Amino acid sequence: MTDLKFATEKIENPRAHWVITLVCDDTPGIVHALTGAVVAAGGNIEELQQFSSTDTGRFFLRTEVSVADGADLQAEVLPVAKRLGAKITVDPAERKLRTLILGSKAAHAVNDLLFRQRSGYLPIEIPRVMANHAVLGDLARFYDVPFEHLPVTGPEEKAAFEQRVREVIAEEQIELVVLARYMQIVSPELCEELAGMAINIHHSFLPGFKGANPYRQAHARGVKLVGATAHFVTTDLDEGPIIEQNVRRVDHTNTVKQLQAMGQDEESRTLTQAVKWFAEHRILLDGHRTIVFR
Template identity: 45%
Template sequence: MAEPLVLTLSCADRPGITARVTSFLFAGGGNILEAQQFNDRSSKAFFMRVEFDPGNWERDHLCDQFVGLANEFEMGWKLAQCDRPKRVLIMVSKFDHCLADLLYRWRIGELAMEPVAIISNHPRESIEHAHLGGIPFHQLPVTPETRPEQEAEVRKLADRYDAELVILARYMQILSDRQAEHFAGRCINIHHSFLPGFKGAKPYHQAYERGVKMIGASAHYVTADLDEGPIIHQAAEPVTHADSPDQLVRKGRNIESRVLAEAVRLHLEERVLLNGHRTVVFGN
């Protein structure tokens, strides 16, 4: 039996799109396992995700046949194999809790990914809590003066390992505009704050000074605008006046790990579609 496939698409909204897509799949013997759609009335855009058993369809033949329908509706679309692990490059600095959590979830089969390399601007000993096993590790120190060369090396490594997704797992360096553009749509960052508030450095300390009653974390796609990329997933947790900055950081670590892992899962499962500066996220 053929492995299930997932079709994602977006286009200008108009009548008949759902009927045409489902009829197309039915004509080839496909069996729909899960289907979700969203009509954005503000932008008059249509988004759809269909997971299906391809039946008589061969993937390449299906792609060839779908082109006509896609062109008719001027769709942006993608057809992917549901369970194929995506090749992932993870970048980290000294805080390794998100990295350790991602690797644990990968090892127990929760995340359909293949970690192909770890890049850090610090020595391997700095992430001693994360068991890397045989995953290649590359230390690439960076300073303001060496940033162009360091980022060029990151791009080379991403190409060498054929990375499909780059995860900034508390990588505490701001990417240049060129780097952000190079990895557009395939680079996820975890920001240790509930965006759009408390951007930049030490957000928990900012939150403490403002006496907030909720803290959170946000996972988003990286863009040239610092901490303003399309948000994939967020979570928050109540705090009180008795929580010190260190206690906020402790609570924040748990939120950060959960939020990043969920954002990565959603991306790996082709559940996130870009909608301008926003996202359409099809949950399960």
């Protein structure tokens, strides 16, 4: 069945840039059909990346085009999507993705997202930061972003927090939810509702250390690598499709505090990169893995 999504907002630029993504069964003529539609709309292709998955038999494509009339582009692409049974998105390249940030106490990942959004590096809007602790309030206010604190002390409070997340998503037309060191397990129900639109970050150690004080455990075992993994949120805790990973070498001279600082740097860097790729429509899902057009 065709799954077609078009942006509805008016674009003032007389020759606007658009991003088109396509996912469908791999058959001959897909690129020809889509590029023909772009040409028929008077568009110019400025970037195109594609990938055929031999594992799933699916085809993935991302292209950036410039065109004078977005309505013409949509009209030409629609029959292509229907004919291919494809999932296609057509979105203005300059549109900023509306993003909700969830946090707890740790400030490093939240701060990096807020700073890079303000600096123009991240093409997102952040209408709200929500947390189950109040400590991030000053940071959010520094960046003039509304902050909402709902304590989670038990099952009832957790359910109330998640219900409020649903309400904010609807009220603010949220397109991406970022768990920026949000230290609560998301319920299976909310995971299902956020499928494909929620990104989480966690530390990556070799070997892995779970539970309390992972950096102290890592220091005691003499780890040589610390890092981070950004992935989509699923019902399998910390096992969703991986978007980005980074590592950094460490050695016996590093203290627990130094390991933690270096690990947090990697967490911030990795999460921000994943959010940027998502906002630029560079991440497509192929089963339990991701296709990332860099």
